[in-house]
Amino acid sequence: MTNALEALKTMTTVVADTGDIQAIKQYTPTDATTNPSLIYAATQMPEYQYLVDDALAFGRQSASGKAAQVVKAIDKLFVNFGVEILKIVPRYVSTEVDARLSFDAEQTVARARELMALYADAGIGKERILLKIASTWEGIQAAKVLEKEGIHCNMTLLFGFCQAVACARERVYLISPFVGRILDWYKAQTPGSEFGPEDDPGVKSVRRIYNYYKKYDHPTLVMGASFRNAGEIKALAGCDLLTIGPNFLEELQNDAQPLPQQLSPQSAVANCADDKIAMDEKLFRWMLNEDAMATEKLAQGIRSFTADTLKLEKVIAEKL
Numbered sequence: 001m002t003n004a005l006e007a008l009k010t011m012t013t014v015v016a017d018t019g020d021i022q023a024i025k026q027y028t029p030t031d032a033t034t035n036p037s038l039i040y041a042a043t044q045m046p047e048y049q050y051l052v053d054d055a056l057a058f059g060r061q062s063a064s065g066k067a068a069q070v071v072k073a074i075d076k077l078f079v080n081f082g083v084e085i086l087k088i089v090p091r092y093v094s095t096e097v098d099a100r101l102s103f104d105a106e107q108t109v110a111r112a113r114e115l116m117a118l119y120a121d122a123g124i125g126k127e128r129i130l131l132k133i134a135s136t137w138e139g140i141q142a143a144k145v146l147e148k149e150g151i152h153c154n155m156t157l158l159f160g161f162c163q164a165v166a167c168a169r170e171r172v173y174l175i176s177p178f179v180g181r182i183l184d185w186y187k188a189q190t191p192g193s194e195f196g197p198e199d200d201p202g203v204k205s206v207r208r209i210y211n212y213y214k215k216y217d218h219p220t221l222v223m224g225a226s227f228r229n230a231g232e233i234k235a236l237a238g239c240d241l242l243t244i245g246p247n248f249l250e251e252l253q254n255d256a257q258p259l260p261q262q263l264s265p266q267s268a269v270a271n272c273a274d275d276k277i278a279m280d281e282k283l284f285r286w287m288l289n290e291d292a293m294a295t296e297k298l299a300q301g302i303r304s305f306t307a308d309t310l311k312l313e314k315v316i317a318e319k320l
Contacts, residue, residue: 002256003252003253003254003255003256004230004234004252004253004255004256004257004259005027005249005252005253005255006253007237007258007259008233008234008237008242008252008259009030011237011238011261012236012237012238012239012240012241012242013030013031013223013240013241013242014027014029014030014241014242014244014249015029015030015031015032015033015094015223015241015242015243015244016029016031016032016033016089016243016244016245016246016249017032017033017038017225017243017244017245018032018034018038018042018245018246019034019038019039019041019042019081019085020038020041020042020045020246021042021048021081021084021085021088022047023246023249024085024088024089025088026246026249027246027249027250027253029089029244029249030089030090030091030092031089031091031092031093031094031130031241031243032085032088032089032092032093032094033093033094033130033132033154033176033225033243034078034081034082034085034093034094034095034096035096035132035156035305035308036096036099036305036308036309036311036312037304037305037308039077039078039081039312040308040311040312040315042081043077043312043315048081051077051080051081051084052077052316052319054076054080055073055074055076055077055080055316056073056316056319056320058072058073058076059071059072059073059074059076059316059320060073060320062076066317066320069320070313070316070317070320073316073320074309074312074313074316075111075114075115075118076118077312077316078095078096078115079095079115079118079119079122082095082119082124082129083119083122083124086124086128091128092128092129092130092152093128093129093130094129094130094131094132094154095115095129095130095131095132096131096132096156096305097111097112097115097131097132097133098111098309099134099301099302099305099306099309100306100309102133102134102136102138102139102302103136103138104138105138105139105141105142105145106142108133108138108139108142109142109145109146112131112133112142112146112151113149113151115129115131116129116131116151126150126151126152129151129152130152130153130154130173130174131146131151131152131153131154132153132154132155132156132176133153133154133155133156134155134156134157134298134301134302134305135155135156135157135158135163135166135167135175135298136298136302137166137281137284137285139155140155140163140166140167140170140172141170143155143167143170143172144170144171144172147170147171147172147173152172152173152174153172153173153174154173154174154175154176154223155167155172155174155175155176156176156178156225156301157176157178157297157298157301157302157305158175158176158177158178159177159178159181159182159205159291159293159294159297159298159301160287160288160291160293160294160295160298161205161208161209161212161274161287161291162279162283162284162287162288162291162294163175163284163288163294163298164177164209164212164213164222165212165277165279166279166284167220168212168213168216168218168220169279171218171219171220172220173220173221174220174221174222174223174240174241175209175220175221175222175223176223176224176225176226176243177202177205177206177209177222177223177224177225178202178225178226178297178301179200179202179203179205179206179224179225179226179227179228179232179236180202180226180227180228180232181202181226181297181301182201182202182205182293182297183195183200183201183202183228183232184228184297185201185293185296185297186201186293196231197231197232197234197235198235200231200232200235201293202226202228202232203232203235203236206222206224206236206239207236207262207263207271208272208274209222210222210239210240210263210268211263211267211268211269211271211272211274212272212274213268214265214268214269214272215268215269215272215274216276221240221241222239222240222241223239223240223241223242223243224236224239224241224242224243225242225243227244227245227248229248230248230251230252230255233248233252234259234262235262236262236263237259237260237261237262237263238261238262238263238264239263
């Protein structure tokens with residue numbers, strides 16, 4: 001292979017973690033993911049104002065009160081970006097369901113169906129969309145319902161092993177364990193400490209989940225996310241999918257060093273030290289409670305995505 005990015009593509013599905021359509025065109029990933037932070041950043045770029053204007057017009061015609069118009073406009077904005085991205089990537093785009101619904105399974109399902117209806121109106125079928133839902137117990141139960149309707153889910157804000165096991169139990173399509181945010185937590189606990197790729201706690205977490213899924217024949221796919229350095233990405237070469245920001249895509253593209261495969265279904269059985277877990281709600285909540293990192297990062301992530309959604313709502317409200 002001419003560079004590390006091309007080598008990675010031979011063993012892992014590479015997903016662009018951005019709302020910047022030009023960046024997606026540049027690095028030719030198979031899929032793309034978005035979230036409120038990425039969409040907010042993209043709406044600040046003049047070249048995407050036409051997508052914002054279309055969403056505003058939709059909001060005005062779809063609801064009477066301003067608050068309701070904002071909700072409709074933001075859903076349409078997310079879908080507008082998704083539709084444009086799907087003109088470039090050959091497979092999926094992931095679109096976020098409002099993080100404020102993370103503890104309400106019923107409302108998460110309802111909002112997910114609304115997003116899918118907007119995609120359908122734009123001529124995009126279920127087979128090209130993944131809906132991103134926080135990996136709370138309620139979020140996982142919502143995903144269970146949606147998967148039965150043929151709506152595939154990308155379970156995000158996943159930090160703890162119990163979250164991964166619960167997602168596999170409900171046969172969700174894909175999970176996104178957050179590598180870099182796990183590293184952030186451990187570095188904050190031990191100031192001044194340094195972690196190489198092999199002892200990076202985020203890398204270890206994804207490897208553990210991947211090996212567990214493959215050993216016990218869980219069909220749920222693993223997509224490592226939220227990287228802090230290219231070493232983390234290289235240490236997960238061979239993972240089902242990796243979602244990577246444009247800065248690291250560029251770094252990998254400029255890296256001519258050989259890239260050995262680190263994960264494979266063949267090696268997973270030997271590398272898995274976990275017994276199969278019979279997960280239920282009580283065990284999930286206990287295991288999450290016992291994992292301080294996962295508890296704190298899940299809560300922080302929901303707050304962070306909510307804050308970005310509120311910023312986006314403010315921008316949209318001012319334009320309506």
